[in-house]
Amino acid sequence: MKxxxxxxxxxxxTNSFLLxxxxxxxxxxxxxxxxxxxxxxxxxxxxxxxxxxxxGYAAGNCSHCHEQHASVDGEEPLPVSGDASPFAVFSDGFNxxxxxxxxxxxxxxxxxxxxxxxxxxxxGGINNYQYSNTFGGYTTNWVTDILGAFNLTSYHNLYDIQxxxxxxxxxxxxxxxxxxxxxxxxxAKNRKDHPSDADYTTISKPSDHDNLWGDAANERMSNYTxxxxxxxxxxxxxxxxxxxxxxxxxxxxxxxxxxxDCHQYEVPVSTPGVTSMNPNTTNGYxxxxxxxxxxxxxxxxxxxxxxxxxxxxxIGTIIAPYNTAPVQNNYVLSCLDCHDPHGSIxxxxxxxxxxxxxxxxxxxxxxxxxxxxxxxxxxxxxxxxCHTNSxxxxxxxxxxxxxxxxxxxCGGPWTGPNF
Numbered sequence: 001m002k003x004x005x006x007x008x009x010x011x012x013x014t015n016s017f018l019l020x021x022x023x024x025x026x027x028x029x030x031x032x033x034x035x036x037x038x039x040x041x042x043x044x045x046x047x048x049x050x051x052x053x054x055x056g057y058a059a060g061n062c063s064h065c066h067e068q069h070a071s072v073d074g075e076e077p078l079p080v081s082g083d084a085s086p087f088a089v090f091s092d093g094f095n096x097x098x099x100x101x102x103x104x105x106x107x108x109x110x111x112x113x114x115x116x117x118x119x120x121x122x123x124g125g126i127n128n129y130q131y132s133n134t135f136g137g138y139t140t141n142w143v144t145d146i147l148g149a150f151n152l153t154s155y156h157n158l159y160d161i162q163x164x165x166x167x168x169x170x171x172x173x174x175x176x177x178x179x180x181x182x183x184x185x186x187x188a189k190n191r192k193d194h195p196s197d198a199d200y201t202t203i204s205k206p207s208d209h210d211n212l213w214g215d216a217a218n219e220r221m222s223n224y225t226x227x228x229x230x231x232x233x234x235x236x237x238x239x240x241x242x243x244x245x246x247x248x249x250x251x252x253x254x255x256x257x258x259x260x261d262c263h264q265y266e267v268p269v270s271t272p273g274v275t276s277m278n279p280n281t282t283n284g285y286x287x288x289x290x291x292x293x294x295x296x297x298x299x300x301x302x303x304x305x306x307x308x309x310x311x312x313x314x315i316g317t318i319i320a321p322y323n324t325a326p327v328q329n330n331y332v333l334s335c336l337d338c339h340d341p342h343g344s345i346x347x348x349x350x351x352x353x354x355x356x357x358x359x360x361x362x363x364x365x366x367x368x369x370x371x372x373x374x375x376x377x378x379x380x381x382x383x384x385x386c387h388t389n390s391x392x393x394x395x396x397x398x399x400x401x402x403x404x405x406x407x408x409x410c411g412g413p414w415t416g417p418n419f
Contacts, residue, residue, distance in 0.1 A: 037062075039189070042065070042185055042188065043186070045059055053078040055072070056072065065089055070084065079120070086173075089109055091106070091109050092109065094109065094178055096162060098158075101155055101157075103151060105118070105119065108158065108177065110179045110185075114145060115145045115146070115147045115148075116144040126146075128145050128192060131339075132358045132361075135195050135336075136230070137234060137240075138233045139234075150343050151343070152343035152344055153347060153354070154345075154355060154357070155342065158179075160270050160271075161178040161181050164262060164267055171209045172206070182341075187204060188204070189202060196243070201213060205257070213254075214253030219257070220250050221252040221254050221255075221332075222249035222250040225326065228321050229251075229334070230361060230363070235363065255336045258335075260289060264288060266288045267285060267288075268285050269286055276402075277402040278408075279408060280408075294416075295417060296417045297418060300332055318388075319387070319388060337362075339357060344358065345374065345377075359377075361385035361386070364385040369381060379396065405417055406418070
């Protein structure tokens with residue numbers, strides 16, 4: 001420090017340094033534990049967050065989400081929410097008086113931008129398609145944004161996520177936004193525009209919120225030797241994610257380890273009509289899932305029969321790409337091979353899709369049982385994405401086959417979970 005800053009000016013200089021340090025920490029973020037904010041989707045100076053009502057700041061600047069003094073040039077930019085919000089964001093994170101959907105944009109801080117039109121992001125909004133579309137190549141876009149996905153009949157209940165995350169994970173506070181249970185907004189990258197590049201992951205495990213999940217080689221589905229991704233829609237030679245030829249799982253995030261951060265436990269459910277199919281699960285909860293060697297058949301549990309179904313006639317066969325080496329004698333599925341993480345298509349009919357089940361699986365469009373169309377959900381058509389025999393009738397598969405199901409009310413020459 002120069003001599004003229006010493007003596008009576010040293011106190012002022014120290015305060016100036018601290019002010020610069022803290023402002024730098026707010027406006028020009030330092031390197032975070034899992035990477036730099038400027039490398040995230042929100043912090044990207046080219047296409048990052050840019051609230052249209054905030055002028056004078058480049059895209060990605062913290063002030064598009066945070067209002068340190070609730071004003072820019074003496075005026076509070078839209079939306080004007082009145083009282084200060086936790087974490088100095090421009091609006092409360094979540095309206096926790098809303099116990100279940102449908103949601104509106106003002107119910108969740110993230111919806112202000114993650115809506116395809118009418119949002120605060122420059123340009124009016126952001127398109128985010130369902131997992132089946134972005135990674136599976138499905139061509140029917142039932143919704144085009146995150147808000148729309150959460151307003152489908154089957155959706156991740158935000159109220160339940162908030163309460164469960166607060167009870168299980170130390171970083172999550174009562175005032176936290178339920179979206180941050182799965183996403184660290186300062187680290188999340190733009191995966192939707194790089195579907196086959198797992199380095200662009202958007203997620204952080206709730207138990208490891210300060211780091212991205214899926215950007216390291218040991219956080220991929222290739223860790224399961226019996227994993228093979230499903231076919232890309234319209235193809236029998238390319239695979240998820242994104243229509244690639246490589247299919248050893250090295251391009252696919254280990255969603256099993258990620259989802260089981262929560263779903264290894266019984267998870268409470270508030271959404272009306274949604275309960276576990278397993279009668280041994282606590283009423284009002286979803287079944288705790290065991291995807292290990294002693295758990296479900298679609299996990300790491302050893303097959304009881306060859307996947308060709310040659311042990312008994314009723315079992316049927318397994319179709320490509322699960323009927324060839326190295327997975328013909330065993331296989332492990334990823335949670336998102338069957339589920340859409342935010343929500344699944346609005347359906348009507350005997351069995352609506354109530355468990356975030358995809359409408360496209362392994363190059364198969366899941367229609368109604370009698371050709372009723374995509375607005376209907378049919379259990380056998382869903383299972384026909386990988387199997388060839390429906391010995392229980394078109395809507396009877398889930399009577400026996402569900403997470404943790406152990407031959408309850410079902411006969412069969414096997415023991416243990418049969419899903």
